[in-house]
């Protein structure tokens with residue numbers, strides 16, 4: 001910040017916008033640091049976590065992993081450096097695997113809102129006053145057997161076209177005007193990350209790989225945190 005300030009460097013990037021806001025709107029140093037931190041967390045950690053959960057599930061489900069690899073090789077070839085935006089988004093099985101990963105492990109386990117007018121919850125005597133913070137449990141919805149039978153089973157076929165979802169039961173990117181602004185980019189980088197890994201490596205469970213990743217429920221974190229990390233066996237594919 002000092003370097004850019006002193007040398008009047010404008011690189012037309014995210015950081016330049018923050019420095020402009022500092023000058024024009026009085027953004028403080030801590031606010032700038034906070035924005036940068038959130039940008040890394042929201043922009044990258046969400047996708048890298050989803051990739052990790054996905055690989056963990058594919059290590060346990062070799063048939064699904066083979067099916068996905070076949071779809072990738074048949075449609076995009078074996079060199080992930082050549083995969084394009086359009087290519088990545090048109091793979092139906094990758095789409096199902098991606099969504100099922102986010103259903104089982106939504107990066108953000110809840111959405112938060114503040115009530116802007118008194119609201120009576122239908123069918124109850126509960127009235128939310130204006131100003132009440134409201135937490136909506138995405139994890140709760142997405143693990144509810146009423147909406148997703150056998151909810152802890154990893155089953156990408158839940159997202160088949162002929163099986164419409166119950167409205168609002170699946171919201172890994174949130175809903176409404178404050179939903180995720182990076183959804184398209186997040187989908188792209190996550191799917192590309194999965195495709196790049198699957199095209200080069202085979203993943204298998206190791207003795208240290210639990211069937212379901214244990215989440216640290218007491219972690220004071222906005223995004224979900226694993227208790228013991230994610231461990232899998234990685235084998236380089238022949239010829240890749």
Ligand code: HEM
Nearest residue numbers: 042043046047108111172173174175178179180181182186
């Ligand atoms: C797999 C990837 C991602 C997932 C699962 C995800 C999920 C979410 C969720 C659940 C929310 C809260 C939405 C709500 O309250 O309705 C959110 C908000 C947000 N996301 Fe993402 N996200 C992802 C990728 C990204 C990327 C790549 C960026 C930026 C480049 C990003 C930037 C943001 C921002 C800035 C917000 C706050 C929006 C606001 O408050 O108006 N996200 N994301």
